[in-house]
Amino acid sequence: MKFISWNVNGLRACLKKGFLDFYQEQKPDFCCLQETKMEQGQADIDLGEGMLEYWNSAEKKGYSGTAVFTPHQPLSVRYGMGKEEHDHEGRLITLEYEKFYLVCCYTPNSQNELKRLDYRMEWEDALREYLMELDKTKPVIYCGDLNVAHREIDLKNPKTNRMNAGFTDQEREKMTTLLSSGFTDTFRFLYPDLEGVYSWWSYRFSARKNNAGWRIDYFIISDRLQNAIKRAEILTQVEGSDHCPVLLELDI
Structure with missing residues (x-):
């Protein structure tokens, strides 16, 4: 199974920059999006026949938001984590399948001066x-823009960004x-x-051209799925957002 996760930084904008071409080229089993900045129906998204769409939009218009596109019917769908303080910004979608849970997440940014840390x-x-x-209950496949570079090798300039x-x-x-706690960073x-x-690369200072980036988009899985990993890639050549898509293939 092929999984793709992408912070599109506004899906309506990304649609104008080749999102559908990328989608049709990859044809993933699951396409998990973050920072959609829209509600379902606000744009014409032709994914093909039989595609299911699951959206969790923020109460604040044009902000945050997640979506999952898949041809696979889930056993259940959950929006948010069931906690009032965390479920107003459209940051979490969980799809349950027979052999796994898929969790699409857009982690809150700590913001300037760490005012939201x-x-x-x-x-x-x-x-x-x-x-x-x-x-x-069953293994978890957890993905998204998790807004953290875990190790020093996960960003270009660790010393100046600490x-x-x-x-x-x-x-x-x-x-x-x-x-x-029982989870694996697949990459x-x-x-x-x-x-x-x-x-991810800032839009400033020609960061992408100079590859002055951060690895903040992940596929994290339950440890017991390690042997199922076939591919884990970061698709740095794909444009359309300040993030690029990340890909995971599992034999599951």
């Missing part, structure tokens, strides 16, 4: 608890804790020491 820490603890609870949003000690520690599982491969 305390909330981010609460989110991380609640989300980890949620994933661990799912994992008790304690900036996305590379604070606190955020990195939460990722370490998650991965110590690092296959490429533990590979440097210079990123999934």
Whole structure:
């Protein structure tokens, strides 16, 4: 099965930059999107016959939002994690299948001057608890823009970015804790020491041209799915957003 995750930074804008061509070229089993910045029906999205769409849009218009496109009918669908304080920004969709849960996530950014870091820490603890609870029932495939570069090799300039949003000690520690709780970062599982491969670049300072990027988009799976990993790639050549898509193939 092929899974793709992409922060499209506004799906309506990305549609004008080749999203549908990319989708038809890849034909994934599951396409998980973050930062859709829209509600279902606000754009014409022709994915082909038999495609199912699941949307979780933020209450605030034009902000955040997630979506999953798939031809596979789920057993159940859940929007959010069932916690009032975390379920207003359209950040989480969970699809249940016979052999796994698929969780599409857009993690809150800690923002300038880390003004949302305390909330981010609460989110991380609640989300980890949620994933661990799912994992008790069946394996989890967790993906999205997780807004953290975990290790120094996950961004171009670790020294100058330390304690900036996305590379604070606190955020990195939460990722370490998650991965110590029965989960695997699929890209690092296959490429533990590979440097210079990123999934997000600032629009400023010719960052993408100079590959001054961050790896903040992930596929994380339950440890017991490690042997099912066939491919885990970051599709750096694909444009259309300030993020590029990430891909996972599992024999499941």
